[in-house]
Amino acid sequence: MSTVKNPGAKFVAWAIGLLVIVQHELLLFAAAGIIIGGIDDVVMDILFLIRRGWRKVIIYSRHARMTTATLPPSPARGTIAIFVPAWHEAEVIGPMLRNALLRWGTADYRIFVGAYPNDPGTLQAIARAAAGDEHVVLGINPRPGPTTKADCLNTLWQVMLREEDRMGARFKAVVLHDAEDVVHADEIALFDLLIDRFDLVQLPVLPYLGQGSVWARCIADHYCDEFAEAHGKFLTIREALGGSIPSAGVGCAFSRNALATLADSRTDGPFDIASLTEDYETGLRIAEQGGKGVFVRIRDGRGDLVCTREHFPDSLDAAVRQKARWMVGIALAGWDRMGWRGGPVEIWMRFRDRRAALAALVLCAAYLALLLWGILCLLDLATIVPWRQMTPMLRTMLETNLALMLWRFGMRAICVGRSYGWRQGLAALPRTFVGNFITILAARRALSIYVRSLFGRPLTWDKTPHRFPNLEAGS
Structure with missing residues (x-):
């Protein structure tokens, strides 16, 4: 006796299978992008720590730090x-x-x-x-x-x-x-x-x-x-x-x-x-x-x-x-206008300047993969779909991402703490996600502005409102 397959159940299985594949590919793309950006940041951080340590031990142990009070006036003063x-x-x-x-x-x-x-x-x-x-x-x-x-x-x-x-x-x-x-x-x-x-x-x-x-x-x-x-x-x-x-x-x-x-x-x-x-x-x-x-x-x-x-x-x-x-001026139009001239160091610096648009794409993929992961976990709990096992390579990549993220959090807390105190240094960690959200939205707007400029719409001064602090009140 033949059985008639349920078309609805077949479609659901196909849709869930597609969801699993999309989540995996998004996660793989995001993990690779975060590793590249993370290694770039770690190299910069290590150079900063080496330079800071060298100046502290070699220079400032023998010479007092200069201030504007101890600087000499210009020998050729001008207006x-x-x-x-x-x-x-x-x-x-x-x-x-x-x-x-x-x-x-x-x-x-x-x-x-x-x-x-x-x-x-x-x-x-x-x-x-x-x-x-x-x-x-x-x-x-x-x-x-x-x-x-x-x-x-x-x-x-x-x-x-x-x-x-x-x-x-x-x-x-x-x-x-x-x-x-x-x-x-x-x-x-x-x-x-x-x-x-x-x-x-x-x-x-x-x-x-x-x-x-x-x-x-x-x-x-x-x-x-x-x-x-x-x-x-x-x-x-x-x-x-x-x-x-x-x-x-x-x-x-x-x-x-x-x-x-x-x-x-x-x-x-x-x-x-x-x-x-x-x-x-x-x-x-x-x-x-x-x-x-x-x-x-x-x-x-x-x-x-x-x-x-x-x-x-x-x-x-x-x-x-x-x-x-x-983002339009530096990462998109700036790429066209300024190119990649210069030696290896200059090209590296320009890459860092322009990576904001790519970083927004990586972040968007990461958050979307996280959302899909949550959906798949719920489906797994409901026994609608079995959870796909993570490959060893992807697991290693995610563990590397975690280590890089902890390093990045630590360096940001230190830098912010130097300027604003340790409380703000700690508060900077959750604010990272606020900055990521703004970056994603800004990338969407920047791409729209840039595409319109390619079709002849002139770029204008899209300024934001400002306020001046009450200096007597210290705000």
């Missing part, structure tokens, strides 16, 4: 130009300028603030803050905003050239700052000294801790975690290995001559208006033309780090938009 591009920054540009004018006092500098004719709020805030102070020079873009940040910077470059004609002297360096930055009092003198030897000088960025709800603090504080590693470890090794120093866009000084060389290669100014990360690219282009860059971690006479401080986004939408802009 420093500070470029501050602003689009819809009425809430922050006034406090930022007043704080900068107060901290820098009578030092030799000019602040060039770029604004747009269709942004009256920002124009009024600049006028109120400057109040006729000769240190502040306004540059109004001839085009309505938003254009790109690079376009605004190029407008300031032209305004600076006209100011040089009026003064009868050239500026020594150009410093980039954003409208929400809290500047350090000693940076003008520090840039004046170091630009004698270097074409690019980058100071660390130290974000403020977030405020408000737990979720808002997690989003804001994950920037603290990332900058604590990037500017507390990665850039120091990048410089030590001879790699190019990319500009972070704030707290960064370029020599006037290096920017002039870049400006000679285009008609609109030294910054490329087609780029969303013109600051990053400018640092690399200066290195390609033979310029020397340096990343400087130094403390002032009170023991505080000379750095740029600011509040970063504390909402999911703002964080995703900001990171998508970075």
